[in-house]
Amino acid sequence: MTESPQFDPNDLSYETVYARLKGCRIALIGGAGFIGHNLALELARAGAQVLVVDNLMVNNFVDHLYGTQPHKVQSLAYQGFLLDRFTLMRDAGVRLANADARNYMDLANALQEFSPEKLVHLSAISSAVEAARNPGLCFDLQLITLRNLLEWVRANMDIQRQVMFLSSSTVYGDFETPTVDESVRPKPKGIYANAKYMGERLMRTYRHSHGLPITIIRPSALYGERCISRRVSQVFIENALQGKPLLLEGGGDGRLDFTYIEDLVEGMVRALALPEGVSTTLNITFGNARTIAELAAVVQQVVPNVILEDRPRAELKPIRGTLSIERAATAIGFKAKWKLEDGYLRYCQWYADQWERAKKKLG
DSSP, rough: OOOOOOTTTTTTOHHHHHHHHOOOOOETTTTTTTHHHHHHHHHHHOOOOOEEEEEEOOOHHHHHHTOOSHHHHHHHHHHHHHHHHHHHHTTTTTTEEEOOTHHHHHHHHHTTTTTTTTEEEEESSOOHHHHHHOHHHHHHHHHHHHHHHHHHTTTTTTSSSEEEEOOOOOGGSSSSSSOOTSSSSSOOOOHHHHHHHHHHHHHHHHHHHHHHHHOEOOSSSSEOOTOOSSSHHHHHHHHHHHHEEEEEEEGTTEEEEEEEHHHHHHHHHHHSOOOOOOEEEEEOOOOOOOOOOHHHHHHHHSTOOOOOOEEEOOSSSOOEEOOOOOOHHHHHOOOOOOHHHHHHHHHHHHHHHHHHHHHHOOO
């Protein structure tokens, strides 16, 4: 087991975080996805030994290579995003185990030799819409994998220091106030949010029953490079580049706490450096909700002739808002850096460049 350096709880600098994680063995379950590969790269930069365990099933390279997407430019761009994920991880020294965490023995075999000190559960269908279409797969990827992970940890408590679970801001359901913090009782809607909340409950049960230190992370409305999960931030820039309209439900007055991937990853890395034995739940977001119309306005800076169309508000979509990040600021020194006008603009410009490259390859 890697020895932890002496920890000053008042020193929350990122340099101290890096020092605490240097040499630490960290396994990311479902770590080849959008969040996971970005987290793996940052942990590798911190000097951690990183193992990604993934069955490469969701958003996989083969589907896009064989052209399941009807739009050829989109398909080629996605192939590039996925290939870049693996190339970047390989070049950073991140290990990859092609294993299915829904199978206990598959997961155990992947973890046993690596003997991780910290584990991060990321396995999920990343889209609530897709989860609703395939609830059985959502349940399997989010909960069966988590059960197997927790059971493996329970059998290997001598080497474990921390298990992190990536939850979601959707567990709050409809926001009853403009801002919610971690003390607000969750009221999830739909299979995706409920599976995330059930995962939180499982984590807390193992903490109370077996003394397992846990960290629960609740992100919100992510965007960033190499995402192919079709979040609204990606759909908007992609539709604009294809000449399709951006649909503004209710005039675009819906609010989301948009968060750049770099901010989320820093928050997760900071949380992985918590003192041994600490358990907590943290909102890791920008901490200021913005409207969909404001998101569209950033797209207009990159694609000036984008078409905007109003649509009636979808009745089943939850009412969202700002997630307080005060607890994260106090506990781990987290402060988001990328406001929408900077982070999303950077992402849109990157996406437009990648789109043009794909077009040129197609001739």
